[in-house]
Amino acid sequence: MYEEVLAKGYTRRDFLKFCGMVGAFLGLEYSGVGQIVKAMETKPRIPVLWLHFQECTCCSESFIRSSHPIVADIILDKVSLDYTETLMAAAGHQAEENLHATMENYKGEYLLMVEGSVPTKDKAYCCIGGNSAYDILQEAVAGCKAVIAWGNCAVSGCVQGAAPNPTGATPVHKLVKGKPVVNVQGCPPIAEVMAGVVVYMLTFNRIPELDGLGRPKAFYSRRVHDTCYRRPNYDAGLFVETFDDENARRGYCLYKMGCRGPVTYNSCGVIRWNDGTSFPIQSGHPCIGCSEANFWDNGPFYQHLASFPGFGVETTADDIGLAIGAVTAAGITAHAIATNIRKRKMIREGILNPEPEHDEDDQK
Amino acid sequence: MRYHTYLSPKKFKLMEKIRRIYVWEIPVRFYHWVNMTCIIVLVITGYFIGNPPAIQSGTEAYANYWFATNRFLHYVFAYLFFFNFLLRIYWAFAGNEFANWKQFLPVTKKQWNEIFEVLKVDILQLKTWSFESKGHNALASFTYFFMFLAFVLQCLTGFGMYAAMSTSWFPQLFAWFIPLVGGDTAARHIHHILMWVFIVFAMIHVYLVVYHDYVERTGVASSMISGWKFITGHKHHD
Numbered sequence: 001m002y003e004e005v006l007a008k009g010y011t012r013r014d015f016l017k018f019c020g021m022v023g024a025f026l027g028l029e030y031s032g033v034g035q036i037v038k039a040m041e042t043k044p045r046i047p048v049l050w051l052h053f054q055e056c057t058c059c060s061e062s063f064i065r066s067s068h069p070i071v072a073d074i075i076l077d078k079v080s081l082d083y084t085e086t087l088m089a090a091a092g093h094q095a096e097e098n099l100h101a102t103m104e105n106y107k108g109e110y111l112l113m114v115e116g117s118v119p120t121k122d123k124a125y126c127c128i129g130g131n132s133a134y135d136i137l138q139e140a141v142a143g144c145k146a147v148i149a150w151g152n153c154a155v156s157g158c159v160q161g162a163a164p165n166p167t168g169a170t171p172v173h174k175l176v177k178g179k180p181v182v183n184v185q186g187c188p189p190i191a192e193v194m195a196g197v198v199v200y201m202l203t204f205n206r207i208p209e210l211d212g213l214g215r216p217k218a219f220y221s222r223r224v225h226d227t228c229y230r231r232p233n234y235d236a237g238l239f240v241e242t243f244d245d246e247n248a249r250r251g252y253c254l255y256k257m258g259c260r261g262p263v264t265y266n267s268c269g270v271i272r273w274n275d276g277t278s279f280p281i282q283s284g285h286p287c288i289g290c291s292e293a294n295f296w297d298n299g300p301f302y303q304h305l306a307s308f309p310g311f312g313v314e315t316t317a318d319d320i321g322l323a324i325g326a327v328t329a330a331g332i333t334a335h336a337i338a339t340n341i342r343k344r345k346m347i348r349e350g351i352l353n354p355e356p357e358h359d360e361d362d363q364k
Numbered sequence: 365m366r367y368h369t370y371l372s373p374k375k376f377k378l379m380e381k382i383r384r385i386y387v388w389e390i391p392v393r394f395y396h397w398v399n400m401t402c403i404i405v406l407v408i409t410g411y412f413i414g415n416p417p418a419i420q421s422g423t424e425a426y427a428n429y430w431f432a433t434n435r436f437l438h439y440v441f442a443y444l445f446f447f448n449f450l451l452r453i454y455w456a457f458a459g460n461e462f463a464n465w466k467q468f469l470p471v472t473k474k475q476w477n478e479i480f481e482v483l484k485v486d487i488l489q490l491k492t493w494s495f496e497s498k499g500h501n502a503l504a505s506f507t508y509f510f511m512f513l514a515f516v517l518q519c520l521t522g523f524g525m526y527a528a529m530s531t532s533w534f535p536q537l538f539a540w541f542i543p544l545v546g547g548d549t550a551a552r553h554i555h556h557i558l559m560w561v562f563i564v565f566a567m568i569h570v571y572l573v574v575y576h577d578y579v580e581r582t583g584v585a586s587s588m589i590s591g592w593k594f595i596t597g598h599k600h601h602d
């Protein structure tokens with residue numbers, strides 16, 4: 001890899017900077033960077049199959065458009081990308097051959113990267129080369145070393161999986177048995193995050209530490225909210241009320257504009273996008289929670305509380321709660337009135353009002 | 365007492381039968397009022413977390429901290445709410461028969477009969493005479509059972525969300541719960557909906573306590589303060 005990088009015209013300095021950057025993002029200690037450098041210099045290429053199912057290719061786009069040119073080169077050079085519909089030169093039968101050759105020659109060694117969800121309602125919704133996405137996945141999973149699920153589609157179904165989910169779009173981790181799955185969330189994931197995960201797996205030959213939802217902890221352990229530079233405004237209770245008010249110009253917190261930062265685990269506030277230029281909140285737009293399951297269904301985006309399932313788009317749990325509260329109050333009033341009429345006698349007598357049957361008992 | 369200046373012999377006999385019974389021991393009463401205080405504070409602070417009012421503007425962030433303070437209060441009372449609840453669970457095994465956990469699960473025929481009886485007498489008012497239960501009536505206990513479940517769920521979602529924003533070890537014990545419901549967004553939604561469940565429960569609950577006291581005059585409302593209730597023993601399901 002190192003030679004290739006030099007041959008591409010980068011200097012050793014560029015190369016080391018890249019290794020340092022990845023090490024820092026992964027939160028490795030200093031010696032870890034040395035390990036990365038060594039791995040990148042010496043380790044043989046690992047074969048990779050990159051499958052595309054129901055997706056929009058924004059994950060691939062994100063990856064190859066990373067600001068750091070070496071990031072894109074990793075995927076093109078360090079790993080031997082034996083099959084990917086988007087970038088490979090081969091097509092048709094030749095491509096299929098490549099796919100099967102890798103699966104056979106590198107059984108148990110290749111990394112399987114999946115972009116997109118798999119339809120399970122009718123497998124015919126997504127077919128490549130005459131095979132269904134489901135079958136291709138199962139075949140590729142059987143001989144792979146580990147699976148990386150790229151982006152929200154592969155991790156939780158994203159827009160295809162949103163209600164009513166016509167194709168039965170299913171996340172990859174639900175269909176993979178017996179192989180480790182790394183869920184690299186986001187729509188798309190940040191390029192540096194994708195690179196970081198690949199470099200980690202190359203260097204240490206194991207999957208990174210994952211959280212409860214299978215996401216690498218190095219990038220998904222903190223909420224956008226916890227690394228957001230507008231956070232002091234949140235704690236101070238200073239909120240933007242509409243997109244064009246004075247508060248928006250002052251850069252107050254976007255919580256009331258529906259910001260999902262408090263429920264979203266991602267590195268946007270730290271790594272940012274486009275060479276660390278900015279991220280949505282910095283540009284005045286609330287986080288839409290693109291690295292969380294069902295973020296399309298938890299809308300509307302510009303409202304803090306999601307709409308209540310089964311009711312109108314704008315109806316929140318608060319509206320329904322208030323309505324039920326009002327009905328309850330009315331019910332209580334009606335009951336209180338009825339009581340005073342129907343239980344006149346009881347109210348006069350209290351516990352001294354026996355049941356009719358007891359009158360007989362008393363006479364015994 | 366205007367009505368009782370003259371008592372028929374029958375009434376007199378009943379009157380003689382009135383006795384006090386000690387139903388709520390101190391831990392139950394302590395639990396009840398601490399719990400009520402916590403729920404009131406948690407509903408108010410929680411509502412503000414979900415719908416922050418625009419009470420400040422035109423200032424710099426360093427000059428204010430009220431929203432964080434509001435959340436801090438929420439967490440302080442959340443801890444109190446949780447440990448208070450643990451106390452009540454302990455007392456469901458250590459306390460008297462009226463506090464016992466068996467009260468809350470209608471598994472016997474007798475309890476089901478009582479539930480239907482309460483529905484007929486108090487809710488639908490098909491019958492008009494009095495009906496006595498020594499402790500909670502069977503329907504009330506059954507609804508408390510669901511409330512206790514809701515308390516558990518509120519703590520699981522609450523501390524589960526809290527795990528991400530706390531460095532303390534305690535909330536981390538709940539972190540496993542969040543993936544089960546599919547993430548923080550879902551947990552937050554459940555948490556928010558449960559707030560309304562508590563509000564509606566409290567409205568009905570307080571009304572029914574007042575109703576029972578007003579109609580039956582067994583001192584049920586003050587029983588949660590004193591621990592004692594009055595019964596005649598003329599109608600029990602035993």
Ligand code: HEM
Pocket residue numbers: 262305402403406407409410411413414435438439442443445446518519521522523524525526552555556558559562
């Ligand atoms: C009676 C009990 C409780 C009620 C009524 C209540 C109510 C609420 C409400 C309405 C919210 C706002 C949700 C939203 O943003 O839409 C909230 C947030 C929250 N509650 Fe509770 N809550 C209760 C108990 C607890 C407990 C036991 C905990 C445990 C630590 C807890 C922790 C939290 C946390 C962490 C948040 C999110 C705050 C944030 O993002 O800053 N709550 N609560």
Ligand code: HEM
Pocket residue numbers: 392395396399400403404452463499500501504505508511566569570573584585586587588
């Ligand atoms: C937020 C408000 C309240 C909540 C959440 C609440 C909750 C509860 C719960 C869970 C129980 C079962 C107690 C146990 O067995 O440990 C209970 C019983 C009781 N509560 Fe409350 N309570 C509230 C307010 C009140 C108020 C204002 C009164 C007024 C006097 C009251 C009077 C009673 C009485 C008398 C009982 C026992 C009688 C029965 O079996 O129904 N409560 N309450």
Ligand code: SF4
Pocket residue numbers: 224225226228229230231232234252253254255259260261262281286287
């Ligand atoms: S803008 Fe969003 S992420 Fe930033 S502090 Fe406000 S709520 Fe949190």
Ligand code: SF4
Pocket residue numbers: 186187224264265266268279280281286287288289290291
């Ligand atoms: S700020 Fe939120 S919605 Fe935007 S890219 Fe980051 S995680 Fe996705």
